[in-house]
Amino acid sequence: MTVQNKVVIITGASSGIGEASAKLLAANGAKVVLGARREAKLSQIAADIRQHGGQATYAVTDVTKAASVQALVATAKKEFGTVDVIFNNAGIMPSSPISALHVDEWDAMIDINIKGVLNGIAAVMPEFTAQRHGQIITTSSVAGIKSFPGAGVYGATKFAVRNLMEVIRMESAQEGTNIRTATLYPAAINTELLHTITDEQTSAGMKQLYETVGITPDAVARVVNFAIEQPVDVNISEFTIYPTKQA
Numbered sequence: 001m002t003v004q005n006k007v008v009i010i011t012g013a014s015s016g017i018g019e020a021s022a023k024l025l026a027a028n029g030a031k032v033v034l035g036a037r038r039e040a041k042l043s044q045i046a047a048d049i050r051q052h053g054g055q056a057t058y059a060v061t062d063v064t065k066a067a068s069v070q071a072l073v074a075t076a077k078k079e080f081g082t083v084d085v086i087f088n089n090a091g092i093m094p095s096s097p098i099s100a101l102h103v104d105e106w107d108a109m110i111d112i113n114i115k116g117v118l119n120g121i122a123a124v125m126p127e128f129t130a131q132r133h134g135q136i137i138t139t140s141s142v143a144g145i146k147s148f149p150g151a152g153v154y155g156a157t158k159f160a161v162r163n164l165m166e167v168i169r170m171e172s173a174q175e176g177t178n179i180r181t182a183t184l185y186p187a188a189i190n191t192e193l194l195h196t197i198t199d200e201q202t203s204a205g206m207k208q209l210y211e212t213v214g215i216t217p218d219a220v221a222r223v224v225n226f227a228i229e230q231p232v233d234v235n236i237s238e239f240t241i242y243p244t245k246q247a
Contacts, residue, residue, distance in 0.1 A: 016191030026054030035061030063116030
């Protein structure tokens with residue numbers, strides 16, 4: 001039960017849960033491959049990991065573009081020879097009431113939170129199927145298991161992820177390809193997600209909640225590490241991560 005030498009691709013790796021997961025996994029011996037849109041951040045994180053004795057590489061990645069995610073997988077194979085895990089972590093949360101009709105933000109959430117995950121799955125599925133093992137971890141949200149006013153479209157994208165991941169697990173078991181899945185449902189975790197909320201009333205309420213009960217992304221990173229280190233015949237498929245203080 002170890003992450004040692006596992007090759008782990010992480011999207012949304014330039015901050016928050018992705019950055020924390022990359023650093024923890026690398027510290028524990030994994031070989032991490034970072035993908036996000038901000039090259040300066042990726043370069044710095046990879047350099048920090050290497051400075052502390054870890055192994056890391058990166059590629060600028062836009063998860064809404066299938067070719068970009070395929071290139072990230074190619075980078076992993078070129079640098080480390082294989083892929084064991086993809087952590088589909090990229091996401092945005094511009095929550096608002098449906099009646100506010102922030103339609104452009106709806107489209108962006110669908111493109112990143114659903115299509116971005118699908119692009120990650122499509123990029124690794126041929127590899128995982130051929131080698132008959134692999135793991136797909138995806139960040140959903142507590143809004144993917146509960147309904148919250150002000151988060152209708154965001155929640156819809158996260159409910160979709162929940163269904164998608166469970167179907168992959170079931171189909172892989174039927175097909176004998178041994179692909180494990182894990183879906184994460186974080187609650188109030190202090191990340192840059194809050195910066196994507198443009199609706200003033202929603203933003204104010206969320207900021208107050210997070211300032212009161214929010215915890216650091218390291219909490220989720222430890223769960224990611226735990227999911228990966230399980231034996232290959234064990235699939236723990238869902239993790240809900242709440243701050244203890246959050247009702």
